[in-house]
Amino acid sequence: MQTVSLIAALLMGLAPAPAPADHLPTVACPTTLPAETTCYGGQDSNGAYYSVAIPRGWNGTLVLHTHGGPDLGAPTQDRSVDDLTRWSVMVREGYAWAGSSYRRGGYGTQMAVLDTENLRAMFTRSFGKPRTTLLHGQSWGGNIAAKAAETYKYDGVLLTNGVLAGGSRGYNYRVDLRVVYQYYCGNHPRPTEPDYPLWMGLRPDSAMTGSGLRARLQECTGIESRPEERTAQQASNLKDILGVTRLPERTLASHLNFATFTFRDIVHNRLGGRNPFGNMGVRYTGSHDDVALNKGVQRFSADPSAVRDLSYDSDLTGSIKVPVLTMHAIDDPTAFVEHESAYRASVGNAGNARHLVQIFTQESEHSALSDSGYAAAISALSTWVHTGRKPTPASVAAACPAFDAKYHEGCFVDPAFSPKSYESRVYPRPGGAHWPALTEFQAKVWKRFYPNVGIAP
Incomplete structure (x- = not known):
């Protein structure tokens, strides 16, 4: 019976249900998650708290989440649980989800990258290697995810309302x-x-x-x-x-x-x-x-020397080799939409524009976007990864209403929008007073x- 179920799952294009975790303790799931989701939580050896959720009928793709901030207090389990609750749309769409609180509070982009990689390794040891791994970063987490994508191998990356100008000029x-x-x-x-x-x-x-x-x-x-x-x-x-x-x-x-x-x-x-x-x-x-x-x-x-160190920690070289989809609120009041122009320039200068698609929405909040938009974006990225069909802002806008029928939060993609340069919004430092982004x-x-x-x- 178990063999028949496995074959049926594979024929249907679904990943088989994961075996019980050997290492990760189960915990109660947030109420926003679908019924029969299994959740895990705890603290790793570096002190970072983590949350993991795997839905029944998991589609075989893991979404690794990097959160924003940075938080200045000590890490807590609540941080990763809150993130899971906020992006429960990923689990409701059939993806497994994992997020880390990071090992300490305070700034440290590459620290957060390491803690995210540690969580990915824990997930793989417990459940096996996912068929596909997507990385999702929100806000400062967008900086973290974009930095991670230049160092480690993922199948695709989603950056939403990201702080993408890097630390040396992003503030x-x-x-x-x-x-x-x-x-x-x-x-x-x-x-x-x-x-x-x-x-x-x-x-x-x-x-x-x-x-x-x-x-x-x-x-x-x-x-x-x-x-x-x-x-x-x-x-x-x-x-x-x-x-x-x-x-x-x-x-x-x-x-x-x-x-x-x-x-x-x-x-x-x-x-x-x-x-x-x-x-x-x-x-x-x-x-x-x-x-x-x-x-x-x-x-x-x-x-x-301080600019050099901050730049090394968080500036982006544009060295991407897998599909990267960004989505940004046009009226984001915290990480201005012009951050996307800075990132586009870094990626273009590195000769990797073919790997980048940028989408903009007529929204005005920073910390969260419409669940309908998130669902459409992660679906477009997943399709791009699996089929090679590169999405466009227009194709994501056209696909969104089908997800909105489920989530009822609205579709706001503006296919015609393109942000002005980063320097049009933020006073430039004459003579290159900031450390240039590292290649x-x-x-x-x-x-x-x-x-x-x-x-x-």
Whole structure:
């Protein structure tokens, strides 16, 4: 009977149900998953928590997920469970799913790559090698997945709302926010507090909390008040900050949070106090007095060794050899859609444009897109991998309504959209002040002759 079932499954194009796991403990599944899904969870030898879900009638494809952030606290099981819940659409479409919390909080793109690879090895030891392995990265996880695709072999890669400009220039708009905010607000730090260069984000011994930072933002701009309740000075400050930085008001607090606490993590915990950021020569515009702003804003130059290490850890060479499909919300308020232009340039410069398809949706959120869109995208990628038929934005848009009949979250692909250059949205650093993106050859040379380069796991 078991042999007959196996043959039937193969004839139907389905993978047989996996044998019971030898190593991974079973856990209760999130309620969003289909009935008769089997879930596993635990902590690996490096301290990373993981979640795995395998649906009944598994189609033989594993989706490895790399999450965004970075989270600055210690890893927890909740992180991977929350990710499984958020992307349960993958399991509902018949894919097995596995995601890691990573071994620690804080920045570290290649650390996250290693933890994702560790999870893939655990899955294979327990259930056998999947027929197909797809990698899915969301937000900063898009950077992680794109970096992993340049180092390890996957069958295909899906990047959604990805931070794809890399660490050496992907956060320049937050560098600009940090200095522009301080010019107008002068309360981060206050004149009565110990001074420090703003590229640090925050001095290492500061006890400031997220709520404390929000209170200072409110004090300066009245951002949490109704417009008519703001003072004239608050309204002016907010208008100038938004006008110069080109950031949406609704995500200004989260961008400032990143430019404070995550910058502190990058500088002090990952780069030994060295500065990877610079804004020399940047000409800021959009305020009521650009001359005074450019004269008074804090300026600094990056430490080349710090930029080199951040670049090695997270910048993308465009060295892809398998199908890569990206999907990005046109009005993403956190990782601007122009990140896709930076990635397209890296891939094109490496001569690999044939492996890349980019899709854009008329959505305006960062952390999650429509389940109907995710289902259409992963299906298009899977078909490309298995048949060689390269999708187009138009073909994904045409396929989406069939998935929307199941998920009822809407189809928003805009086949005609193409983003402008990254530099059209983010102030460029004149004279190549940022470290240029490493080529594949340069990355190999650095690894051979400078084995300790980059950010340690």
